[in-house]
Structure formats: structure tokens, C-alpha cells
Amino acid sequence: MKHIHVGAHVSSSGGLWKAVERGVAIEAEALQIFPSAPQNWRPTNHTPEAYSRFTEARTAAGLGEVWLHCIYLVNLATEVPEQLDKSIAAVVNALTVADRAGASGVVLHTGSHKGAGLEASLPQVVGAIERIFAEAPGAAVLALENAAGHGGTIGRDFLELGTILRAVGQPRLQVCVDTCHAFAGGYNLADPVGVQEMLQEFDREVGLQHLAVWHLNDSKQGLGDQRDRHENIGEGRIGTEGFRVWLDAIARVPEIPANTMLLEVPGFDNDGPDLENVRRMKAIRDEVEAAG
Ligand SMILES: [Zn+2]
Numbered sequence: 001m002k003h004i005h006v007g008a009h010v011s012s013s014g015g016l017w018k019a020v021e022r023g024v025a026i027e028a029e030a031l032q033i034f035p036s037a038p039q040n041w042r043p044t045n046h047t048p049e050a051y052s053r054f055t056e057a058r059t060a061a062g063l064g065e066v067w068l069h070c071i072y073l074v075n076l077a078t079e080v081p082e083q084l085d086k087s088i089a090a091v092v093n094a095l096t097v098a099d100r101a102g103a104s105g106v107v108l109h110t111g112s113h114k115g116a117g118l119e120a121s122l123p124q125v126v127g128a129i130e131r132i133f134a135e136a137p138g139a140a141v142l143a144l145e146n147a148a149g150h151g152g153t154i155g156r157d158f159l160e161l162g163t164i165l166r167a168v169g170q171p172r173l174q175v176c177v178d179t180c181h182a183f184a185g186g187y188n189l190a191d192p193v194g195v196q197e198m199l200q201e202f203d204r205e206v207g208l209q210h211l212a213v214w215h216l217n218d219s220k221q222g223l224g225d226q227r228d229r230h231e232n233i234g235e236g237r238i239g240t241e242g243f244r245v246w247l248d249a250i251a252r253v254p255e256i257p258a259n260t261m262l263l264e265v266p267g268f269d270n271d272g273p274d275l276e277n278v279r280r281m282k283a284i285r286d287e288v289e290a291a292g
């Protein structure tokens with residue numbers, strides 16, 4: 001059984017290294033941060049000193065993987081050329097920051113086709129990803145995140161993500177699976193049969209070897225509701241028992257490279273991932289590992 005790290009999204013305001021302090025304060029074993037303010041196109045200019053302080057703090061804390069979450073404005077399926085150029089530049093910037101910070105990669109919401117279907121925008125999305133890799137030729141991977149499905153977001157089903165991965169055909173293109181999005185998207189990962197069906201479908205459409213990282217969120221919405229509403233661990237429709245079922249299943253599949261899960265929960269003080277959520281998930285993880 002594979003050992004899974006419980007990480008969390010934390011703020012890096014005040015300097016990249018501050019993210020490490022915030023992560024340590026909530027006992028996170030891995031981190032996710034934004035490269036810059038997520039609702040703003042303007043990139044943050046991280047200084048060489050910020051990168052070195054970050055690396056020192058991360059090493060001292062003994063943290064596992066670090067991931068960046070790309071800003072929210074990106075839409076690789078946009079019909080507006082200017083928005084596409086800005087989107088490509090934002091992902092290139094995120095990958096560049098990831099490389100400088102020694103992060104594993106960047107998680108990206110691919111975008112929305114606004115109900116037109118992926119087929120119409122596929123050539124544009126593939127072309128954009130190819131340009132991104134050409135302009136950011138580092139080692140950091142780009143992990144497309146599955147979506148809950150509301151508003152024509154790309155990647156509700158694994159077929160859409162697999163179609164993009166196959167069309168690009170680049171090992172740097174990977175997938176991030178968010179437990180809340182998957183559940184709201186119709187995959188019942190809280191059920192022993194449902195989670196096996198989900199993994200089989202993922203393997204068929206994407207390939208388990210491309211599952212790079214997990215986003216860990218309970219869901220306020222029910223199975224298949226297609227709404228993206230994160231909830232604290234154990235307080236939503238997946239629930240403590242659901243996470244136990246899911247974790248027990250995924251930890252037994254050696255073909256899945258992902259061994260990091262990143263909390264993006266609202267927090268009990270509505271201040272983002274907190275100590276209580278980290279401890280709840282670690283308790284589930286420790287219980288699953290102890291049972292073997
Ligand atoms: Zn997510």
C-alpha cells in the first residue's frame with residue numbers, strides 16, 4: 001500500500017516562503033500555491049531571493065511535493081483571441097514559476113466551451129498547450145484538472161481529458177483529479193464499486209500512469225449535481241466513510257503515480273485549509289494504512 005501525503009493549498013502572500021510557514025502551521029505534508037493573485041492577469045515578480053528563501057524553508061520543513069494552481073482567468077477554449085493569448089501567457093508564467101520554485105507542476109482548469117462541446121474547441125486547446133510547452137520548456141508538468149461540469153467546463157468526464165492528452169501526446173501533460181469535482185461530476189468514489197468503476201474508466205480514457213496529483217475536497221453537492229462546491233472533510237456528501245473507501249482503493253493501485261493530495265476546503269473559519277481538515281484527513285489515512 002502506497003503512503004499518501006496530506007497537503008494543502010496555502011496563501012503565499014508576503015513572499016513565497018510564507019507559504020511554507022503557513023503549511024507547517026497546519027501540519028501539511030505538501031503544498032499548493034498560486035503563482036500570482038488568481039483573479040488577476042498580472043503576474044507576480046518573485047525575486048531570486050524569494051525563490052531561495054522558499055527552497056530553504058521547504059527543505060528545512062521536510063515538505064513533500066509542491067504544486068502551483070494556475071490563475072482562474074485562464075480559458076484555453078475561449079472564442080476571444082486576446083483572452084487566448086493572455087491565457088497562454090498565464091500558464092507559461094505558472095510553469096516558469098513552478099520550475100524556479102522546484103515544484104512538481106501546475107494544476108490547470110482547462111476552460112469552458114460554454115456548451116459547444118469539446119470537439120469544436122479541441123484544435124485550439126491542443127494548439128495552445130503545444131505553444132505553452134514550447135514557451136516554457138522546463139521540467140514542471142501541466143496537470144489538467146477534472147471539472148464538476150457546470151457551464152460547459154472541460155473535463156467533467158475522463159474521456160474529454162484523455163482526448164486532449166492523446167492529441168497533445170506529451171509526457172509533461174498529466175491530470176489532477178479533484179474528489180469534489182469527480183463526485184459532483186457523477187463518479188461515486190465514496191462507494192467501493194463506484195470507486196473501482198471510476199478508476200477503470202480513468203485507466204481506459206486517460207491511463208492511470210497520467211494521474212499526477214489529487215485535490216482533496218468534500219462536496220456540498222450531491223452525486224452528479226455538476227456543481228463545484230467544496231466542503232470540509234467529513235462535512236459533505238462524500239463524508240469520512242466515503243474518503244476511507246476512496247483512499248483504501250487508490251492506495252492499493254501501484255499504477256497511479258499520484259501520492260499527494262491537496263486540500264482546497266473552505267476551512268472551519270472560512271479561511272481555507274486548516275489544521276482540523278489536515279488532521280481529519282491524516283486520521284483517515286493512518287487508519288487505512290494501519291488496516292493494510
Ligand atoms: Zn481542485
Ligand SMILES: [Zn+2]
Pocket residue numbers: 178180181228229230
Ligand atoms: Zn473546485
